[in-house]
Amino acid sequence: MDERRRSTAEGVGLAAARERLADHLAPVDRTETLPVSTAVGRTLAAPVVARRPVPGFDQAARDGFAVRAADTEGATERDPATLAVGSEPDAGTAVRVDAGRPLPEGADAVVGLGALATAGTGADLETVDGADLSVTDPVEPGEGVRSTGADVAVEEEVLAAGDRIGPSDPGLCTAVGRTRVEVRQRPTVGIVPVGGGLVGGDPGPGEVVETDGTTVAEFVERAGGKVVLRDPVEPDPHALRPAVERDLTKDLLVTVGGTGRGESDRIVDAIADLGDVLADGVALDPAGTTALSVVRERPVVSIPGDPVAAFVATTRVVVPAAARLADREAPEPRTVAAELGEPVESESGVESIVPVELDDGEGEEGATPTASPVADEPLSTLARADGWVAVGADRERAAAGETVSVERWEATV
Known part of the structure; x- marks a missing residue:
């Protein structure tokens, strides 16, 4: 059965799944010292204290x-x-x-x-x-x-531990004599694509170019993680086990693909032999076959290999997990209000995420665009979608003409 579309009503609710995973996620407390010019976006592990006053003279x-x-x-x-x-x-x-x-x-x-x-x-x-x-x-x-020190006095704290270094902060740090800063290390995230016939380069006969891992890696980097993207692994138990064990040194392991109900979908079984499965399925459509596990105290998120389902699982599960490890707020998409051009059906108890195209009509200023679901063509759907509409687990339908909030993840920086 299609791993994106099998019934997810029996899966763990999305909020509950996140809570189960969160119990095994703690912000990384390892630190490193970097030149402040390369530390923009990083989280300070220690305060920045002025070595010299600003201004340095009257x-x-x-x-x-x-x-x-x-x-x-x-x-x-x-x-x-x-x-x-x-x-x-x-x-x-x-x-x-x-x-x-x-x-x-x-x-x-x-x-x-x-x-x-x-x-x-x-x-x-x-x-x-x-x-x-x-x-x-x-x-x-x-x-x-x-006067001397009117802006910043010697020994004054200009940035506090826990602050994220912004684009203007390197100039401030340099002005007060701090060219190197102590920051938290980024959490390490291993990403392992799983599937038969997947390749990272040009495909041969019967082979498919692996793309989901790149998408996951981009979002993890946005959330503050440091990614190691592995070569695709065949869905064979003898290959899966060492592939999982290799990245248990990371703060988070994400496997992509092999979560369905087909004979070759064995990643969850391989992980179960090594650790504990917290949730085998999440009430999330698409991406209902997402699984959460813990192996030797390392959290593991296994997401579907279908591009649309992988995108949804990444934004809903992987991104919040990576952000928690990085001790920062998870990235949020830009949103735009739109009217549904046609109804969107959902399943009771399941949160549905629907890709949509936006039509601005005649382009009149201030006009509300129309959102229409994108026809399901796995990879091209991502390219054609202008945004995503979420239908909550407490609803079974969003009616045509209803005003909805369209998430625009690709516009997020």
Whole structure:
């Protein structure tokens, strides 16, 4: 029987299956130290503490003139304070300074250009030494100045343990003198395709190119895992057992294919000889033959080999497991609201995931697109589907015209 379409009503509910698996998943606590430039997206295992202040010196916060604040006391438009432009901020002298540049020694404030008026001969604000400036608004000590450590002080924690390093964080870390950071290692995930006649390269007569493992690997990487994708394994007990045992050093093992009820579908039997099967079947269509196991304390997820079923099992089961090991939130798809163009049937007690195409109609701005189920052609279905509609286990049908949320996994980065 088609491994995607056999009845799944007797399978373990999806939520219960995830809970059973979660009992055997713990965030990886191994750590490594990396250059911060290569650590974007990783989770910090230790806080990042500043070795140097930011800014590293007193600097002008605005374009203008560095002055002694006392020299501007009481200045008004009617009675401005007159300062000579010079190269050093002596009493009664102003020094031209640009934002971000060091504050000249002896100055304690910066008068902004808007608070100045030229005096005497009408020289402009780029005037040479010796010209006079009229300050119409007094400044207080520290005004217009970013003092040393105003942004970050020495020994200040700028990133906490458990934070994920974002795209702008390498710049911050470098600025405070931290070019290397301690991060959690990514959980290792072994992916083993199973099936007769599967090949990784050009197929010969009777052979099929294995593609599901690549799809699973992409999603596991998005969830924070580090993938080892194995060559396909023949569904023979003498080949399956060592293939499973080889990757029990990984934090998670995912087998792809061989979960159906055919004579060659033996992966679950092979795993049962090595460990405990937590669930042989999940109430999920397609992907009802998904199995969950534990072998020598290592969690194992066995998903169907049909491309559509493998996709569904990956997004519903494998991705949350990998994310939990990586101690991060599982990636979520973008969603778009759409109206069903035709009804979608489901089975009571089973969560159904249906691939759909989206039609924007005339393309009117703000118009709700129509979602129509994609005809079932295993591999090309993935290419033709614009998204996926979930029908909950508590429903047996979604009616035509009903507004649904379409998951767009391929648009997720």
